[in-house]
Amino acid sequence: MRIRDLFRPNWPLFSIELFPPKTPAGIESLKDKLVEIRAHEPDFISVTYGAGGGTRHTTRAICSHIVQMGMVAMAHVTCAAHTRPEIAGLLSDLHGDGVCNIMALRGDPPPGQPYRPPADGFPHAVDLVRALVADGRFGIGVAGYPEGHVEAPDYRTDLERQVEKMRSGADFCVSQFFFDDAYFLRWRADVRKAGISLPLVAGILPALSAGQVTRFAALCGATVPARLMAGLTRFERHPDSAAAFGLVFALQQVERLLEEGVDGIHLYALNRLESIRAVSALVRGLR
Numbered sequence: 402m403r404i405r406d407l408f409r410p411n412w413p414l415f416s417i418e419l420f421p422p423k424t425p426a427g428i429e430s431l432k433d434k435l436v437e438i439r440a441h442e443p444d445f446i447s448v449t450y451g452a453g454g455g456t457r458h459t460t461r462a463i464c465s466h467i468v469q470m471g472m473v474a475m476a477h478v479t480c481a482a483h484t485r486p487e488i489a490g491l492l493s494d495l496h497g498d499g500v501c502n503i504m505a506l507r508g509d510p511p512p513g514q515p516y517r518p519p520a521d522g523f524p525h526a527v528d529l530v531r532a533l534v535a536d537g538r539f540g541i542g543v544a545g546y547p548e549g550h551v552e553a554p555d556y557r558t559d560l561e562r563q564v565e566k567m568r569s570g571a572d573f574c575v576s577q578f579f580f581d582d583a584y585f586l587r588w589r590a591d592v593r594k595a596g597i598s599l600p601l602v603a604g605i606l607p608a609l610s611a612g613q614v615t616r617f618a619a620l621c622g623a624t625v626p627a628r629l630m631a632g633l634t635r636f637e638r639h640p641d642s643a644a645a646f647g648l649v650f651a652l653q654q655v656e657r658l659l660e661e662g663v664d665g666i667h668l669y670a671l672n673r674l675e676s677i678r679a680v681s682a683l684v685r686g687l688r
Contacts, residue, residue, distance in 0.1 A: 402473050403540030404502050405572035407444050408600045414444040414665030415684040416475075416575075416602065419672055421448060421459035428459065432466060434674055439470055441681040444665070447504055447542075447575075450477035457491060465498035474500050475542060479508025480523040481516065485532075488523070492536065502540040504575070505529045516552075527566045534570035543571040545601065547579045547588035551622035560588075564595045573599050575667045577621050578606035580614075580629055580650075582657050589663075602665035603658050607676045608633055608647030610640060648676060652683055659687045 407414055417438065422428050438446070448463045450456060460476055467474040476495050478488060492503070507526045510516045523529045526543060533541050543566050546559060553559030567574055574592075579585050589601050608614040611633040618625050629650050636643035655666055668680050 402501060403572070404445050404473060404475060404542065405540050405600075407473070408573065408664060411662075412688060413659060413663055413684065414600075414602065415442075415681055416445045416447065416665060416667045417443045417670050417677060418447045418449060418604075418667060419463070419670060421456045421463055422672075423456075423459075428463070431463065431672060434672065435467065435470060435472075437674060438677055439472055441677055442685075443472070443677075443681065445473035445475055445502065447475040447667075448477060450479050450506070450508065461491070461494060461498065461500075464495065464500045468499040473502065475502040475504050475540075476500050477504045477506055478529065479506045480518055480526065480529050481508030481510055482519065482522075484519045484521040485523065486521070488529070488532075492533075492539070496538050501538075502542065503533055504542045504544070505533055505571070506544055527562075527569050530566055530569045530571055541571050543567060543574050545574040545576045545588065545592070546621075547576050547584040548622055548624060551620070560591055560595070564592065564597055567592070567597050567599055571599060573602060573664070575602045576604040577623065578604045578617075578669050579623055580606075580608070580618075580654070581624055581626050582654055582661070584624065585658070585663075586661060600664035602667045603663045604667045604669060605651050605654055605658075605680065606669040606671075607644070607651035607673075607680075609644045609671070610647075611637060611643070614647070644675070648679055651676070652679060655680060655683055656687065659684070 446467050448460045450460050464474040464476045505526050518524045549556035549559040585603055632646045633643050670676050
């Protein structure tokens with residue numbers, strides 16, 4: 402099933418993003434978690450792609466397993482470090498596995514290296530979107546940046562690039578995580594003013610610690626509210642308490658966003674069942 406067919410008025414989708422573990426034991430542990438995750442009835446599950454495409458085989462294997470379990474999977478595919486023939490081969494493999502949805506991303510280079518697409522690759526996500534439209538076998542998700550992409554010269558320039566990407570054939574857009582709902586709501590209004598009507602899904606990341614949220618926010622340019630940082634810092638010596646505070650903060654975000662009529666909530670779960678249990682229960686209760 403294509404994700405675009407799941408959206409309906411006054412019914413926000415709930416989706417989960419997982420990352421592929423690096424060890425066989427970690428993969429088996431994630432498969433065990435997927436049994437419980439299925440019971441929470443996510444509308445779809447996306448699986449990330451490592452910097453430089455290093456986890457592409459594991460991403461494919463996990464997506465295939467999700468499909469075999471009767472759930473909807475969306476595989477991340479990035480332009481970074483792949484030629485067009487390599488991506489064509491990956492897409493054929495995913496289609497053969499029953500994966501019907503792709504998150505089309507430029508992708509990040511390995512840490513400390515500038516982004517340089519292969520000579521025979523797709524320079525940007527919009528180019529990959531156009532190729533997927535021409536391919537015709539997949540539903541297409543793209544990423545949005547409520548505060549602008551960290552590499553963009555300014556918010557307005559990046560907004561124009563995002564709108565171009567959406568107009569090129571995307572079915573829906575999932576936002577980067579944010580900790581201040583005002584940024585998402587402003588971005589949603591700006592996207593709508595540009596004439597884009599496709600679903601915009603809010604990305605939520607429950608913070609685990611002050612150090613973690615500082616690192617993650619720096620990577621994507623997200624603003625960390627003083628209230629969130631103060632709470633995480635307060636529990637710096639108690640990791641479980643810090644994670645609980647971050648989860649409560651995220652749940653409050655979800656509640657406000659659902660009141661604002663968002664098209665969906667996408668949970669950057671970091672493979673943590675605690676977050677999945679809490680956010681899925683709240684979304685179901687407020688639908």
